[in-house]
Amino acid sequence: MTTRRNFLKTASALTAGAATVGTVATACAVKDPTASNSTGQDNSDERLRGFDRVLLDAVATAVLPASLGAPAIRTATDAFVAWADGYEPVAEEMHGYGYADIRYLPADPSPAWRAQLTALDLLAHKHGTAGFSTLPLAKRQELLDAVLRNQRGDRLPTPLSASHIAIALLAHWSSSPDAWDRALGARVAPGVCRTLGDATRKPLPVTSISNPTATTEPRA
Incomplete structure (x- = not known):
């Protein structure tokens, strides 16, 4: 019985000649600007x-x-x-x-x-x-x-x-x-x-709750 990981590796090798994939996070380059996927999103490298x-x-x-x-x-x-x-x-x-299978983030x-x-x-x-x-x-x-x-x-x-x-x-x-x-x-x-x-210093208090200096960090 083939494992999920082996199946994914085999499928990737079989489709390598049909499309060039730079990374898992990068979609195949489609030059036709009218082409779209099943979700209705543009398949081009640029997204809105x-x-x-x-x-x-x-x-x-x-x-x-x-x-x-x-x-x-x-x-x-x-x-x-x-x-x-x-x-x-x-x-x-x-x-x-707790898991070894490959998982992916949601769509945009x-x-x-x-x-x-x-x-x-x-x-x-x-x-x-x-x-x-x-x-x-x-x-x-x-x-x-x-x-x-x-x-x-x-x-x-x-x-x-x-x-x-x-x-x-x-x-x-x-x-x-x-x-x-x-x-x-x-x-x-x-x-x-x-x-x-x-590491051993006591955290400073939040002195001004209405005008903090701390900022948020964008994370994926």
Whole structure:
């Protein structure tokens, strides 16, 4: 009985003459700009990046904690965009403990998230307004509450598994060093490499909760 790993190696060797694959995270180069895959995404090397920042910023101020303050909310939104733009769809995951099979990251979630931003704007127009970004904060939160009403769960998902961009944005910030520092009330900067000399030092307190100096790091 062949193993899954041997099967994947054999399949890769059989298809090597039909397509050139640089890395597991890079799709085959397709020069025809009209070609698309089964998900409707463009198969070319270039993919659409970025979001409508007016709409995204309007969502960010509605879902991220108001205690962050405008500069920190902007920083968190910038980090989310950088992470989404730098994400490599279907990249090979790091091998974890307890399994030996090859696993891959999900497809690019950004197209669906961009469509959801557009849908929020269209929904606001249908309610007789000039658009989602023009609504007062309370109205934006009310509209988002209606859109996300059927979302269930006792905790935030990972950003990649979030079903809506509002949840993805909040989940991305909540896993950042800034969020952990605020939750613990000290600058522990989890996930950030520190020198050995800092290992025995007591973490500094978060002195200004409304204007922190800590920033978020985009991660795939």
